[in-house]
Amino acid sequence: MIPTNFEYFAPATIEEALQLLDQHGEDAKLLSGGQSLIPVLKLRLAAPTAIIDIGRIAALKQISVSGDTIRIGANATHADIARHAELKQHCPLLGETAAQIGDQQVRNRGTIGGSLTHADPAADWPAAILALDAEIVARSSQGERVIKATDFFVDVMTSAVQPNEIVTEIRVAKPAQPQAAVYLKVPQAASGFALVGVAAQLTLNNGKCEAASIGVTGLGPKAFRATTLEAALRGQALDDSTVSAAAAKADAETADALEDIHASGDYRRHLARVYAKRAVQAAAARA
Amino acid sequence: MSFLAKYIGQKVKRTEDPRLIQGIGHYVDDIKLADTLHVVILRSPYAHARINAINTDAAKRVPGVVAVYTGADVAGKVGNVPCAMAHPELKVPAFGVLAQTKVFFVGHPVAAVVAQNKYQARDAADLIDVDYEPLDVVSDGEKAAQPDSPVIHEEFGTNIALVHNAGVGDIDAAFAQADKIVTQRLVHQRLAPISIEPRGVLAQYFPGEHQLNLWSSTQIPHLMRTQVSLMLGMPENRVRVVTPEVGGGFGCKLNVYAEEALLGWIAMQLHKPVKWIEGRRENFQATIHGRGQTGTVQVAVKNDGTLLGLKYDVIADIGAYHQLLTPAIPTLTGLMLSGCYKIPAISMKCTEVFTNKMSTDAYRGAGRPEATYLVERLMDCVARELNMDPVELRRKNFPQPDEFPFTTACGVIYDSGDYEKALSKALTIADYQKLRDEQKAARAAGRVMGIGVSTYVEICAMGPSAAMPAGGWESATIRVEPTGKVTVLTGVSPHGQGEETAFAQIVGDMLGIDMNDVLVVHGDTAVVQYGIGTFGSRGLAVGGAALVCATEKVVKKAKKLAAHLLGADEASLTFEDGKFVGAPDDKSLTIQEVALAAHTAASLPEDFEPGLTATHFFEPKNFTFPSGTHICVVEIDRETGELEIKRYIAVDDCGNQINPLIVAGQVHGGIAQGLAQALFEEVVYDENGQLLTGELMDYAVPKAHQLPRYELDHTVTPTPVNPLGAKGVGEAGTIGSTPAVANAVIDALAPFGVKHVDLPLRPEKLWRMMHN
Incomplete structure (x- = not known):
């Protein structure tokens, strides 16, 4: 270098x-x-x-679960998160996402705080962080503020973190049904980034979907919550036709799909729909 | 020749590996000389532009900068980058080590900055102001060949560098007799060789002695010495090229680039050592690419599957300039268009064209993967057309073992082969019939499954000198030292092929000594006698053969001395397990004892030269033709086009194996690269000649987790061409695998009416094939 x-x-x-x-x-x-x-x-x-x-800064590396809140220090590496036993129990989506980032060497070095702040539109973390409705804590010399995941990603390579701020922590409320979650991705063959990645966290009640929270990465200039799809699942039994019809709206929030030598915008949209369907089905099957 | 097979044929662990695994080997960048200056090359961001002016004032003012050189400084002082192919009609543009009035590709060297450290050099390079006037870019090979295309090298008035015709037999008659003619257009995409260690050069000049030392990451230290001495006007014996550890070559270091002579020249100007280490981005831009052919194949065939003729009309997109072997690579394609089949008439017309891109040249397989891919792809196309099983079509056209040596309509003579044997073995391992049954069931269930077969033959052990641009022989010296330790000096230049191990195995068995007593020295032109180098799967088959002959000479000499010392008749002595036995009174002498006596020289036979050393230059009579069968089974996700390789079977025949562990390693690596050509890799330039795949983030070199488990086996058909019976295996995996994967994928897509898909077989392409 x-x-x-x-x-x-x-x-x-x-x-x-x-x-x-x-x-x-x-x-x-x-x-x-x-x-x-x-x-x-x-x-x-x-x-x-x-x-x-x-x-x-050792203080930024802590991972803790207390009460209803999971706290992950910004310096926790993807590998730290992937093998953390308590996280596996209370929020397996985190470890499942971490384990699919890059390769082992990248996971050993890369941190959740760094990845989120960088806001690469094809990074894996944003999908999971959105699906978990996490909060990102940023500190400056003026004090601390808490940014909701849905407000965090601004544009390509742009997050809500200001130049005088440091992301210190990611907070996640323990999901009611931690097992009803999944992260699925189609990796770009060279970089391992997501051509499209979909994270789903569901809350099911008597075979019906009480709440669905779906984060999509790789498709647009920033990761987003597939709110149209979520709404279409709410209160529904998750049979194949309902899920398929809902998943067909997985790309509704994105006006401009990314396009490059690895995949066209149309193909990315298609993958988002297929993988949204698969993610919802897989999360429901795990519940 | 007989071997004591204590080592030969055994899975001996590579003796090179401990130092490499521990990271304590020495690559060019690990060689540190006092007062070394660092060079950064400024490269063109344009694919085609006129240089109106270069201002280096600001760069020269950067602290630590010692010198900045541009094309004007080297003009007339450093010779052009050499092209080894001599052909009366070949157009050879002058390729200066720094651009003169124009740049012709992104990455074209424009200036060299020398500074006390590389950071200063790079900062200064960023401050060089070049006034470029962009010119029309020719980035597409087929368009470059059109008469209305802008011309890259104006002096030629055309972009066509060479039209090469190959093949024999009455092609018109063959096509006239055909029941069917099957035609397919095929693209062999450009690939980047991507050795883990990029290129690098360290140059040191001693003015008093008029001696230039060059450390270079190369496959051909001696050929480089010759070429660099010519480029610099230095006497060849005053240039020393040292090749330390080389972190992979795959053909891209079978070359002489601008930087070696440029660094040598700079060292001679400044009288200080200078070092340049290529970055990965430079490596993508300015190290040769491979493949890059687009053409149409036509096969004439009888309804019963008998092949009559094959025509290949192809454009080779060779880039802006010739590197060492650029124009010769497509001619290798022309040697192998018969595949492992009897095809009475073959004709190739290859039009090599200049484009505003980096040169193509030898990349693992070098011209033969193109031939194998097109022949094997067409075999499947023909089988489909005739409604025959692709295996039966292949079988029907194989030459039989008793037909070897087999002369093809490409004019080459296949040394030996038993194609049916490897095919049967692979089919048995795969359980082919069962796979076809599974495929039927899968298709009925709506799944997309495919089975691909490739029966390949390649041309290796390069080669007879008459067919090579700079000699095809190889050299070896063996020295039995006074203590009985053995030093081997080999002219090949291993860079991952494991010859330090394999050669020690050979000598260990031939001399009946511990292989750990054998040191194999290579890659230093001041130490090792002239050699040709390592490429074209020749290290063992040619270099190893030279070593066998040298070792036989040493044994013969030792025997003479042993007979003298033992008071025995030479004819009564035999050499067994490291000892000369058969003397009266059961007296014997070990090779070590004889070596000591040869050096102390107290009692020698008449006319016996002291010492125990021998050199042999081995000239191969023919190439070798390794072969095999690869079978690939894939399943494609119908909804997304994503592909999974379910099984991969490879049965290769490289003749006798000296070290099956190394053979397997070569096959593993080869398949990885061939499979990556099928699925992932592609050098992409846009219409402006900008390189879109200029980083590993965008160019998909295969990672371990993207590859399947390999089911490997082999057959052994020794070659009569060399005393080892070894054919070479460095490129087999790359050559055999690409068509096996492609055939599997296209077989999977057959129900969708798909007859062909160009590589790489990315998911989106496959998805579109299934859903359009």
Whole structure:
């Protein structure tokens, strides 16, 4: 890697990191697992003059389950999350998503906070975070704010995190039926990112769908909740024809489907519909 | 020749691996010389443009920058990048090591920045101001051949570099007799070889001694020495090329690039070592690509399946310039158009055209995968047309074992072969009939399942010198040192093929010594006698053959001395298990004892040269023709086009195997690359000549989890061409696998009326085939 010149900082605390961020403003970039930033530096697509390595802040690595709330530190790696026993029990969708990111080396380095902040439209986490209706905690020297997942993803590579903020934690309310969830994706053959990925978390009651929460990634400029599809499932028995008809609306929230050498927009839309159907069926089958 | 088979034929673990696995091997970038300066190459962002001006002032002012060179600096001082193919009609554009007045492809070297470190060099390169005037881009090979196309190299007035015709037999008569003519257009997409270690060069010059040392990640250290010395006007014996560990080549390092001579020249200007290590993006842009043929195949056939003739009219999109073997690669396709079948008449017309892209050249298989793919694809097309089972059609046209040596209508002589044997074995492993039954049931249930067969033959052990651009022989020296340790100097340049192990196995058995006492030295032109290098599956079959002959010479010499020392008649002695026995009174001498006596030289026979060393240059009489059968079973998701390889069976015949573990490794890697051509890989340039697959994020090199489990087996049909009976196996997996996968997928799609799909077989393509 031959990046442009930068000064490297490795703060030990969040406070120290925030102070550095204030000091360097938009010339600074945060480094956590480096799986997004390093390639960008390598290609000189970004030329920050200060790199603030928050990867050594131990307080950001904690994963805990207490009461009804799951808290995941922003520095938790995908691998940490994939093998976390308590998460497996209370919210298996998290580990299932983590295990499908990139490859083992990427999972060992990459962090949930870094991936979310980067807001790649084909990343895996956004689908699950949306389906779980999670909250993302961001801190600045001015204080802390909580951003709802549905407000977090703004556009291609743009999240709601401000340049003076650091994502510290992801909060998830324990799902009522943790097993009624799934993340399915079609990986792009080269990068492993999602051509399309669908996360579904259901609440079922007497064979009927009380609530469905579906996050879709890879299809549009940002990941989104498939609210039209969710509405079409609410209160319904999940028989094949209901699910198929509802899943046909999986792409309703996206006006512009992504298109590149790997897949056309039409194909991505088609995959979103098929995988939404499969995700709902698989989640229901697991419940 | 007889072997003590203590090592030969055994699955000996590679002795190279411990240092590689521990990360303590030395690649070019691991060689550190004091005061080394670092070079960054500025490359063209345009596919075709005129350079109106270059301003390097700002770059030269960057702290740490020592020099900035452009085309004007090297003009007339460094020779052009060489092309080894000599053909009277071949158009050869002058390929300077830095662009002169125009750039012809994205990645074309424009300037070289030298600085104390690579960061300074890169910063300075970003500050070079080049005034480019964009010109019309020719990015499509077929369009490039049209008379109304913009012309890339104006001096030729055409983009056609060469029209190559091949094949013998009365093709018109063959087609006139045909019951059916089956025609198919096929695209062999461009591929990037992608060695894990990109290219790299370190150059060091000693002005007092007028000596230039080059460390380069190459497959051909000696040929590189010759070419670089010519490019620089240096006496060849004052240039030393050292090839340390090489992290993969796959043909892309069977070349002499602009950077070797350029770095050598810079070192000679600055009198300091200079290093350049290629980045991955550069590797995609400026290291050769493979394949890149688009053509139409026609097969003339009788209703009973008898093949009569094959015609191939093809455009080879060779890129902007010739690298070392660029124009020769499509001619290899022309040698193998008979596949493993009796086809009385064959004709190829290959039009090689310039485009504004990186050059194509040798990539694992190099011209033969194209031949095998088109022949095997067409066999399936013909079978479909005749409503025959594709296996039966193949079988019907095989030459029989007693017909070897078998001369094809491509003018080559297949050394030996038993195609039926490998086919039967593969069919048995696959349980072919049962698979066809399963397929019927799957189709009835609405599932999309396919079975693909490929029976391939390839041309290896390159090769007889008359058929090679720079000699096809190989050299070996064996030295039995005074302590009995054995040093082998081989002219081949292994870079993953495991010859340090395989050659030690051969010598261990031939001399009856511990193979760990054998050191195999390669890749240093100051140490090793001239050699040709490693490519074309020749390391063992040609280089190993040279070693066998050298070792026989050493044994013969040792025997003479042993007889003298034992007071025995030479004819009564035999060499068994490392000892000369058969002397009076049961006296014997080990090879180590003889070696010591040969060096102390206290008592030698008359006219006996001291020392125990021998060199042999082995000239192969023919190529070898490894063959085999690959069978692939796929299932395609009807809703999405996603594909799963359910089974993959490969029965390869590379003749005698010295180390079956290494053979299996070569087959594994080969299948991975061939399968990736079928499913994933494609170098994509847009109409402006911009490279859209310039990173591993977009170019799909196969990962372990994307590959199936392989069911491997083999048959053994030794070659009479060399004393080892080994045919070579480096490229077999790549050549055999692509058509097996393609045939399986197209077989799966048959119920949808699909007769052909061009590679790579991405899910969207398959989905569209099923739903349009």
